[in-house]
Amino acid sequence: MDNTYCYHCGDPCDDQIIHFKDKPFCCYGCKTVFEIFDEHDLGYYYELQAAAGSTPNIAKGKYDYLETPSIAEKLLEFNDGTYQIINLFIPAIHCSSCIWILENLHKIAPGILQSQVDFPKKTVRINFESSKISLKEVVLLLTRIGYEPNISLENYDRKEKKQNKTLIYQLGIAGFAFGNIMFLSFPEYFEVNEFWLDQYKPLFRWLMFAFSLPVVFYAGRDYLISAFKGLRSRHLNIDVPIALGILTLFIRSTLEILFDWGSGFFDSLSGLIFFLLLGKYFQQRTYAFLSFERDYKSYFPIAVTRLLEQNKEETIQVYEIRKGDRILIRHEELIPVDGLLQKGPVEIDYSFVTGEATPVKKEVGEKVFAGGKQLLGAMEMLALKNVSQSYLTQLWSQAVFNKDNVSSFQTLTDSIGKRFTLVVLLIAFSATFFWIFNDPTKVWNVFTAVLIIACPCAIALSAPFTLGNMLRIFGRKKFYLKDSGVIEQLATIDTAIFDKTGTLSTRSHDTIVYEGSALSKEEKSLLKSTLRASNHPLSRSLYKLLKDQDIMTLDDYQEYVGKGLYSSKGDQKLKLGSASFVDNCSSDASDQTVVHLSTNTQYRGHFVFQNQYRPGISELFTKLKKNMELALLSGDHEGEKHRLEALLPSLIPMYFNQKPDDKLFFVKELQDQGKKVMMVGDGLNDAGALAQSNVGIAISEDINVFSPACDGILDASKFKYLSQYIGASKQAIKIIKLSFVLSLLYNVIGLYFAVTGQLEPVIAAILMPLSSISIVAFTTLATNLLGRKIK
Template identity: 75%
Template sequence: MYEIFDSNDLRYYYDLQSAAGITPNYTPGKFDFLGEPEIAEQLLEFNDGRHGIINLYIPTMHCSSCIWVLENLQKLAPGIVQSQVDFPKKTVRITFNTDEVSLKDIAILLARIGYEPTISLADSGRKEKTEDKKLIYQLGVAGFAFGNIMFLSFPEYFEVEEFWLEQYKVLFRWLMFAFSLPVVFYAGQDYLISAYKGLRSKFMNIDVPIALGILVLFIRSTLEITFDWGSGFFDSLSGLVFFLLLGKYFQKRTYSFLSFERDYKSYFPVAVTRIDQQGREEIVQVNRVIKGDRLLIRHGEIIPVDGVLETGDAEIDYSFVTGEARPVNITKGEKLFAGGKQLRGPIELLATENVSQSYLTRLWSHSVFGEKSESKFKTLTDRIGKSFTLAVLTIALVSGLYWAFTDPAVIWNVVTAVLIIACPCAIALAAPFTMGNMLRIFGKRKFYLKDAVVIEKLATIDTVIFDKTGTLSTRRYDQIEYEGNELSPREKSLLKSTLRASNHPLSRSLYNMLKEQDITVLDSYEEHMGQGLYGSKGDASIKIGSSEFVDNCTSATPDKSVVHLSTNEQYRGHFILHSQYRDGVSQLMSELGEQMEIGVLSGDHEGERNRLEALLPNLTPMYFNQSPEDKLFFVRSLQDSGKKVMMVGDGLNDAGALAQSDVGIALSEDINVFSPACDGILDASKFKFLGTYVDASKQAMRIVKISFVLSLFYNLIGLYFAVTGQLMPVVAAILMPLSSISIVAFTTLATNWAGRKIK
């Protein structure tokens, strides 16, 4: 790497950050599929035959030196014209000359310098989403009009009788009318449309009284300036729409660098190697694999389709699909399932299904993934909308009838004043500002929610279901037991020296256990992929690994993670490795157990049952060997019994349950790598604080309810002026913005205070 940087005048890299980056680990042939023009064309954002643009995801990007190297790629490959990094999204956008450098060459270059791109089936045919800026434009229009209308209204407020102001009063009023037009028919159009759709569906949502207030404000104000009755309420109208849009914008703020809608395509490769009848290898797109195809799966590759093992030794890691932590050894003629990762050299399989009909893709085609839970969930604001609308209309009708017999001349003023002042602007602002601010606080604490509705759902949860592997436990091991003959110091030294050269997770766990042992230089060392390690020094030799690999092994422990050991061809014993559970699991379970029901669903074996029982409250239900469909149906059965369920998982095996649950939370060691479709992503380091997030959600709902009470107080004051026929423009101009600003201030301060308790 130094030679590459030195020859291209990039040595400044080493001044940016010491020990930056990772060790490159490029596997030859890994990006051969990018040499296929048809595949490359689907991945490119732009290609005119001379220049191409590709946007690549670089998961290892982590610091300023990474940015510096990736934005200087043109010095490493002459065909690259420009490269631009989006650090929050961990992507690099590369413009290159297709005649001088290919997409395959770029991927290989990035892999060799330690920035291997992740390219999945989800990238194929993906088009860059354009950000919808309509809300920003609407907010800008409303804010601009609000400021100018307030400025033009000042002489009316204070009844200034200066000559030139009197001369141009009519002009000022019509200017206010002109400014109000885009506010009503552009900035406020979503409220009018929503109210219309609600009434058409015979449902009174909160937008109905808001739309009624906007229209009455506009119509009455227009009539007042037309017949010279007064200056109208254009300031209150523009202020109302501005604050409503501000609340909506605040609530819609989310995390653009995260994806909450990922499916199996984000995990599958773009292409795979197919072997034809003549034995020739060809690269084809995954979507074109059909039943009967013979496929070559190399070490570390994902199996894209269900099939039968034809040749080779298969050791498959299904943890991402089933949750089972232990690799599964498959022999010739046995079934292989899509989504597993091959861990032991190359294998050949015969596809028994099309990609679209494989087990994993059938799971993803379940109806639960097409449902929109938001359509079934009505927020608190929507639930009070009908009652509030009926109350406002009733007050307006009763007031009108009263004044019809008392003073018919003021009926128009009273009825319209009631509809204006009772507009639920403060109620409509309470939830957006409370939830929006809580979203921001959660984000700072590494808990990222899809939208504000999830907070309201969290507050209703009464049952929590946890996955085990990767959720309650990490994929590392912390407790190791040795069963067998005692090892001599020389054997321990040989064992540690042999383990030292391996990067397998089990090897690293055992190596860390032998901290006190000396290290010796081995005469020979061999690593048999997926089987074990061999090392020798002088006349002593050692084997560590599976029971099939180790000499004279007769021990069987099917429900545990075990590493066997022999020295000089004599079996010595085995190490039993127990899962490492996350910090604070027991405390979290105790906290949640006091408030709601909890349970564990695991695709893993029952070997950890006893350890789990010690961590969980008494009588906590635990279910093992659960398939992804089992988890989904279990969650559904709880919901059918009236439970509000939160599912916490980490992989594809939990995807169905996460989608089915009322709130699905994906736990992630790295928020930028794959996580299944979910409502929220929780950083694994904050797992033990999950209970505080649920409590904070409940506090947020209490804040919203208190805000509704305050808003009702303002409405009662305003209604007094309206019903008695005393509503003046200056009163409306003061009361409506005051109620909105005070509600915003209260919700912001209250949520910040509640957020201080979140760690």
């Protein structure tokens, strides 16, 4: 039984096996998907990749809002009445089978004309005829075959995000001009006063000049602008010497060909800008399918059901919720506003908001807060506020979320750039000074040559290539960073703060301890059979944990919502649930998540659900403790304190019952003391602290779904290697420093030619690419070696 895996999704079939056409399935959902594919001769899906599917999970009525034209209109990319186009984000896309089936949707539903998958972004763009199939039907079809799209408030507010392609154009221009200028300047490298060459020299030179114009003023303009801005704010960044080099190269070359002094340095000029842009491009690559900028909008639904007089239902957009509206929240839906519960009882999972792992019970008349997820059937509530004023959403009005996060952090390159510029100017002026007295004809030549050769191309390339490559290596290890600047920040971290639920522990309760009198075989069997019928999350995890028992048919079974289960078989009666529900319960363990059990009116014991901590956390904490201060901030109650103390090295401060803004202020306070803080968290409750911290890392079990705004996303399975990643970042900084030394060596060689007044265009043209290429080779090799060491 243990070795049967679902033909569709590949999950082990532990609870039940459904056989259909000689194939095993783990649930009816998977079987239905197979049936749909089979019916339309799309069985090729399973040939491309075995067990490619994911289990469909349909909540009834969830997508009714797509029938409201004003909402649908906002989501559609194109609509002319007949044809409609929608671009949907589908987190489940993960293999070639997914691409294939999603691009063959038109075989399942005739109304769909064409669908195209963008795999890196995990989106599918569907082109359909609205008279034959509606938007809701399209979404339901996708959900039914296991590709549920993720539609949230974020899609509703979508602004047209134009991808910035300027850098690619700049790179194209620079590369194009570089190649052509190289060709044109080649004859003059070997000039032997030939008649033919002399005849056409001006033509070649002016052509090079023409090619260099777009390079300097379009491709290289960012450096000029940045240097100008830096100078205006009295800040010498690395772009200052670069801009100085570019301008000197251009002006000297233009003057040279104008007065026929020489052939100019147009080849070096365009090559320099081309390499610089290449580094920039290398550094900028990001993960298209991840978003690091999420706020509550990505979690919130677009629409909710408002109840009108006589219980009529109406779908409205969540921004339209007004104080006093009655709202229907269905099973597994998110509560969008703070309100009063009107019909229940309910259990609300607040884990995204507070970090509290256990669902909270609420009775009619109690207040419920936005961000919770309804777990028990449908509920009705009265809105007390509108969306943006809710307790949770107000967190985003904190200053951290509004200020531009391009903080005052000075990169290594910039701090080098400052000293570098001063030294270069010093050398240039002293060399000039020297030649004024010795040979005034060489002054102009030497002064410009120093500025040209000292242009810190190789220095400017060290960081982008090292960090860009590290970014890629981390990405392969499932540690996704927002940009390469995060690596530099990570290397400076001296304080690390961890969230508990979802970060140190898994979200699910996987460790269950039974405390009480031992159960007989019949009782165990009855218990298992009772649990089998229940869909409550605690029942499911308890069911999975109990050893195999004979399943019997129950005489009586009842589930009391929010209280517990009751069942009987013969003269055996069993009650399972909360302390007030079972008989004669005397135990009091309110700090923990407990399920009590009584048989035949006698109290037997209780199951304690404990958080399962991720493997390797004590080793991780011991390692991190050596280099930095640690702390734990949890929104949960203190129930787990003793277990944590046993698990973690001593002297780690732990703070419980922390509200989202408490965490934010905690981080801020540390930063005010001059600490560089790394926050590791997972839920919305950490969002403030993640944004405030120097490096905010979100732990995620499934990188495609939930992660709040952060600087990096770490796959939960790699959590124990976090210390290695920090170590690797520090090593990367060392690599950058080493390559600085290397590029300074090239500069010294070049400066020798420059100061002595013998800089020929051909030397510049050799030295410049040589230094750049060797720096790129060195950093790439070194980082790859480093990458091999980390797991």
